[in-house]
Every structure is written in structure tokens, then in C-alpha cells.
Amino acid sequence: MGMTLTEKILAKAADKEKVTPGQLIDANIDIVMCVDVTTPPAISMLAEKGLDKVFDREKIVVTPDHFQPAKDIKSAELHKRLDEWAKRHKIKYYYKLGRAGVCHALLPEQGHIRPGEVIVGPDSHTCTYGAFAAFGTGVGSTDAAAAIATGQLWFKVPASEKIVLNGPLGPGVYSKDVILAVIARIGVDGALYKAMEFVGPALAEMSMESRMTITNMAIEAGAKNGIIAFDDVTKQYLDEHLKDKTDYTVYESDEDAEYIGVEEFDCSAIEPMVALPPLPSGGVPVTDCAGKEMDQVYIGSCTNGRIEDLRIAAKILRGKQAAIRTIVVPATPTIWKQAKDEGLFDIFYDAGCVIAAPTCGACLGGFMGVLAAGEKCISTTNRNFVGRMGHPKSEVYLASPATAAASAVEGKLTDPRDHL
Template sequence: MPMTMTEKILAAHSGQDTVIPGQLINASIDVVMCHDVTTPPATSMLQAKKMEKIFDPEKIVVTPDHFQPAKDIKSAELLKRLDGWAKKHKIKHYYPVGQAGVCHALLPEQGHIRPGETIVGGDSHTCTYGALGAFSTGIGSTDLAAAMSTGELWFRIPQTIQFQLNGKLSHGVYSKDVILTVIARIGTDGARYKAMEFVGNTLSELSMEARMTITNMAIEAGGKNGIMPVDDITREYLKGRLKDDSEYTAYESDADAVFESIEKFDCSKIEPMVALPNLPSNGKGITEIEREAMDQCYIGSCTNGRIEDLRIAAGILKGKKVAIRTIVVPATPGIWRQASDEKLFDIFYDAGCVISAPTCGACLGGFMGVLASGEKCIATTNRNFVGRMGHPESRVYLASPATAAASAIEGKLTDPRKYL
């Protein structure tokens, strides 16, 4: 029976030859991702139920990221609980503060994500890892506790929507603009409960980092997972990086696989996009909305805090001054070091930006750039819900690093193409 790549991975992990959408399965889990907000409650639950023993200390990856380094006393207590638990259970892949980074940038970078595997994480943007041909989805703390204890979780096999992305992106247009275009078309629940499979020749010209920006935001369309087939760019990215370098399985959807629907995009027609408050689906072309004044620019997060994003922003900011406060947050220590080596920090410093340590920070209104009432922020992040980055009356505009950097220079929403 023909299957999609999501179906194939879930079938292989539940001991079945075939699965069909709607079917309930118990799948074995290859990697469990843990961070500081959702994991301490999970470990407390396991302790309370006397189920403390974890299924495999080598298959759990732990990094504090949301509120690290501790932003306040309560966060410090969470970090302390996470640290104590990770040490007690001899978690092999634990990244304490200093090595810690934004989880969805860190795990692929450190070689924990392998094609064909199943990954769950206590964070909705765990769907990011699907760019590497894995099944990957976000879960809450109870599921996290169950996965850490048993190495398994129940799933309903999702229907798959295939997104065919074709055409060369025009100058000044990036993968962020693509995913904002996709979400603007299908809405924040357009892929609710569904697998979002991305294919097409647009992807062939995108780096792994740029691809991860697309799968990262699958959840913003309600998707269960985002996924992409493995190609030479994937293999090149994984070479020498994987912690387990045994052979992996690169699944592809069968030619006659059944998709719930197919959405086609001519990506050559996409222009720089900005998602207006308060939904990620409020994407508009920059030419429609240019000139709205901003108070802050935030460049970072699991969506766009990778080295390529910082290079794009630096390319635009070089030799310029920002007109609004601008916060640059490299997502991992590795990215931070690379940006430092490439002298990108000189460019950011000279432009008047603040450079932060790796953290989820203000993306979710934690710290390092929280907004006051009435303030507007252009951000390379993933959500612009009410109060997302601070005061309930502040407003968040989502865009690519290029659009964010250009807007920082002018202090208003700005088409990046004039600076390229």
C-alpha cells in the first residue's frame, strides 16, 4: 500500500507494515528533547508517581533555553530542578548553561537529529526537525513524562497535506517569506492535526538552516509535524555531525501516496512578507504595508537565530545605524562563536545593536527585550499573538532577518530589497 513519508516513519516505529490516517498507534521514540519550562513539571510528575526511572539516558537531550541564564528567582529554581534531574539520571547529552542554546537550533547543530527517526519534545516548535526527514512533534509535560518513562507514545496517524514549493526565490526573499505565505493562505488551523510535507525545487536552493525556518512554523498552521525529503544538501549537512553515524533511513512518499490535499506555490512570485498582529496568518507583502513605525527589532529565536540569519542581517546593517533598539540573539553558543569569528558582532555593535547570549528570551516575552504597552516590534520569531513579547497591548510583526534589519535602520517597516 502506498504511504507518505510521515506514515512510513510511524509504521516503522510501531512494528507495522502499513498504517492509514486515523489509525491509533504506539510509536517508539528515538529522541526526547527537554528544556527548562516543560521538563521540570514532567520530572516532578514521574517522581510523584514513583516512575522515576527513565527508558534510556542516551536518548534524552536536555538544554535549558527559555529562561536561561536564569531571568529571575523562580526561573532559577526551574533551572536548578532541571540540572539536578539531568545529573541524577546521568543524561548523556546535557547542555548546561554555557553550552545551552535554543533547543531547535541546538539539536540539529549538535547532530542529534537523524532522518527517519521519531523525535518528541516538550515544545511546540519541535516540528523544526522534520526538515531533516524525521517525524518530529511537540508535546506537553505529561506526554514528555510518559515518553521519558516508557520510550513510547500514542499517536493518531495524521493525514498529510503536500506543499509543492516551486520556482526560484527572487532577490531579498527568504524561506521565512515562503512559510509566512503558506500560513497566510491556509490559516492558523489550515493544517490542524495534519502532517505538512514540503517538496519542490524551491527547496533545492535552500540551505538546511533556511529549510528549518519552514518546518519550524508548521505548528503556526496547526500542523502535527512538518517534514521534507532528504537530498544532497541534507546529507552534506549531516556528514561528520551526527552523534550516531550509523546508516540512517531516508524515507520518501510513494508516487501514488494519498494526500489529503496538495497546495501548490509559485515561489518566484513571493515578495518579502510581514505577518501583522495578532496572528501568524496575517501575512502581507511588504509593499502593501511599508512605513508603519516600529519601536524595537528582534533578530533571533528557533525560527531565525541561526548563523545564516545573522549573516543576512549583518549584510544589511553593515556601515549603517539602527534607528530603533535592536536586539540580536544568536541561538546557540556555536552560532555565537561563529558570528564572533566572522566579525558580525563588530557590524552589529557599530550599528548600535545589543548582542545577547543564546536564549529564547523575548520571543515569548521572557526577558532580553520584553515590550511595554503600545510598543511595536518587528521580530524574526514565529508568533505574534496578543502579549506574546510582553505587555498585552504591545504588538509583534513577523518577518525575515533581512526585512527586520532593514526596518531597524529606518525605524519602520521597510522593504529589504533597497539595502541589498
């Protein structure tokens, strides 16, 4: 019996010839990603236990992002703890204010994600990195602390579920619509504890940015990781982005690898989707809910705050006015500059949008777009839980940048195909 892509990466990380689902392993960690909300507790725990050390100062990547720049005194204290620690241990890759960005957009862009590697971080969307044929998984602060100090973590090898994406996508339909359709079918615990391996011709047509949107939301189906095989698109992105360490190992799932299940999707039948609150599995075609009035539009986050997303939104907003308050948050400083240089900011400005600095911010109800009681927001983010973006009586509707931008123009949920 062969192994899946996920199993091969974990076998290598555990120095084993073979691993099987359910097996407990101690895996060597290639990259520990550290952010502002969840890493300071890890730092404090290590200090308390007399373990104030880092396993490799070149394998830890630090960026404050959730409340970046600090939104209040308490978050400033968190940033200060992160800053002092990063400096004390001479962390090589520390992205400070002006270079800090939403972690899952920043790390690939800055060349820290390589195929075949194991990346952990105390943020649930660390599964994003699977788009690069790597194993990325979100952990808590204690796991992060253990990984920082020892470079190892225990894992139970997940069984893999194959998600087959047959193409092509129709006009106005994007990878966000695809992943919302997948989660709508399988549910928020449809892939609990599993590896979601995305395959199929629809992926071949997608950029790395689009693929990251898909793996980013694997956690919204309960998965341990999401993963996509390496191809020419991956290679080209890596050629353009890897800097200090440019070598990597490409693994592929064996022909006779075992899958716990297979789900097939005809992407040509997927319409622009909106996930109704309060779960990411609440996806319905926008045609089913079009016309519902919104109060706010949010375009940003680790799911859809990359340059491709901003271009899609700008194309729809060009020459138009946003009918409701619209917040655009480029996910990293590089994306911010790119958007500015490409003239996208002029389009957003003319349309009456707010353009913010990179931060997770309002995606998790932090700041820069928090909702009042009764308000409704269409958002390109990944969660629409009760109170996610603010007051527990506010509502979040998840959608693609195109659907969000079209809805900004109309002030209500809108089919983007009418605005292409």
C-alpha cells in the same frame, strides 16, 4: 496504496508494515528533547507517580533555553530541578550554561537529529526537525513524562497535506517569507492535525537552515508535523554534524501515497512578507505595510537565529546605524562564536545593536527584550499573538532577518530589497 514519508516513519516506529491516517499507534521514540519551562513539571509528575526513571539516558537531550540563564528566582528553581534530574539520571547529552542553546537550533547542530527517527519534546516547535526527513512533534509535559519513562507515546497517524513550493525565490525573499505566505493562505488551523509535507524545486535551492525555518512554523498552521524529503543538502549537513550515531534510514513518500490536499505556491511571486498581529496568518507583502513605525527589532529564535540569518542581517546592517533598539540573539553558543569569528559582532556593535547570549528569551515575552504597552516590534520569531513579547497592548510583526534588519536601519517596516 502507498505511504507518505510521515506514515513510513510512524509505521517503522510502531513496528508495523503499514499505517493509515486516523490509525492509533504506540510509537517508539528515538529522541526526547527536554527544556527548562516544560520538563521540570514532567520530572515532578514522574516522581509523584513513582516512575522516576529514564528509558534510555542516551536518547534524552537536555538544554535549558526558554529563560536561559535563569531570569528570576522562580526560573532558577526550574533550572535547578532540571539540573538535579539530569545529573541524577546521568543524561548523556546535557547542554549546560555555556553550551546551552535554543533547543531547535541546538539539537540539529549537535548531531541529534537523524532522518527516519521520531523526536518529541515539550515545545511546540519540535516540528522543526522534519527538515531532516524525521518525524518531530511538540507535546505537553505529561506526554514528555511518558516518553521519558517508557520511550513510547500514542499517536493518531496524521493525514498528509502536500505543499508544493515552485521556485525560484526572488532577491530579498527568503524561506521565512515563503512559510509566512503559506500560512497566510491556509490559515493558522489550515493544517490542523495534519502532516505538512513540503516538496518542490524551491526547496532544492535552500540550505538546511532555511528549510528548518519552514518546518519550524508548521505548527503555526496547526500541523502535527512538517516534513521535507532527504536530499544531497540534507546528507551534507548530516555528514558535517552527526557525531556518536551516524547511521540512519532514509524514507521517501511513495508515488501513489495518498494526500488529503495539495497546495501549490509560485515562490517567484512571493514578496518579502510581514505577518501583522495578532496571528501568524496575518502575512502581507511588506510593500503593503512599509513605513509603519517600530520601536524594536528582534533577530533570533528557533525560527531565524541561525548563522545564515545573522549573516543576512549583518550584510544589511554593515556600515549603518540601527534607528531603533535592535536585539540580536544567536540561537546557540556555536552560532554565537561563529558570528563573532566572522566579524558579524563588529557590524552589529557598530550599528548599535545589543548582542545577547543564546536564549528563547523575548520571543515568548520572557526577558531580554520585553515590550511595554503600545510598543511595536518587528521580529524574526514565529508568533505574534496578543502579549506574546510582553504587554498585552504591545504588537509583534513577523518577518525575515533581511526585512527585520532593513527595518532596524529605517526605524519602520521596510522592504529589504531597497537595502540589498
